[in-house]
Amino acid sequence: MDKDEFCEQIRLYEKSMYYVAMSVVRNEADAGDVISEAIYRAYKSLPALKHKRFFKAWILRIVHNTAVEWIRKNARLVQMEAIEENIEEQSVHDDLTMKVTLKEAVSALKQPYQTVVILFYYENLSVMEIAHITDASVMAVKKQLSRARKMLYKVLKEDCEI
Structure with missing residues (x-):
C-alpha cells in the first residue's frame, strides 16, 4: 500500500x-x-x-x-x-422531564461496553473483528455486548417508559 x-x-x-x-x-x-x-x-x-x-x-x-x-x-x-x-x-x-436518547445512553456506558456497542451497531463490525480490535476473546465480546444491551434496555426503560 x-x-x-x-x-x-x-x-x-x-x-x-x-x-x-x-x-x-x-x-x-x-x-x-x-x-x-x-x-x-x-x-x-x-x-x-x-x-x-x-x-x-x-x-x-x-x-x-x-x-x-x-x-x-x-x-x-x-x-x-x-x-x-x-x-x-x-x-x-x-x-425529570428530559428523556435520554439512545446516543446519550450509549455515551453513558462504561468501558468496555461503550466501545463494543459502537463497533458492533454503529460500525457494523463482527464480533470476531471487535475481539481483534479490542484484544479480547470472542466470548468476552459477546458477554460485553449482552451486558451492554441489558444496561441500555434498563436505562431506556426507566427514562422512556418502554
Whole structure:
C-alpha cells in the first residue's frame, strides 16, 4: 500500500476512528490527539499490514490501543472539561422531564461496553473483528455486548417508559 492509498483509507474511515477514540477518551480534543498519534503509528507500521482488506480492523485496533494508552498516561489528570461535564450531567439528571436518547445512553456506558456497542451497531463490525480490535476473546465480546444491551434496555426503560 502506497502513501496515496493509505491517505485514501484514512479519509474513508475517519468517522470510525473518531467514534472509537471518543468511546474511550470521551473528550474531543483528546480524541483528535489520539487519532493523530494512531495515524502516525499506523503509517510507521504500514509494512506490517499483510492484506489491504483488513485495513479497517487494523486501523481501528491501533486507534483503540492508542486511546487506552492515552487514558493510562493521563489517568491522574483532572481536566476542567470533565468537571464541567459532571456538573451538566447532574443538572440533566435533576431535570425529570428530559428523556435520554439512545446516543446519550450509549455515551453513558462504561468501558468496555461503550466501545463494543459502537463497533458492533454503529460500525457494523463482527464480533470476531471487535475481539481483534479490542484484544479480547470472542466470548468476552459477546458477554460485553449482552451486558451492554441489558444496561441500555434498563436505562431506556426507566427514562422512556418502554
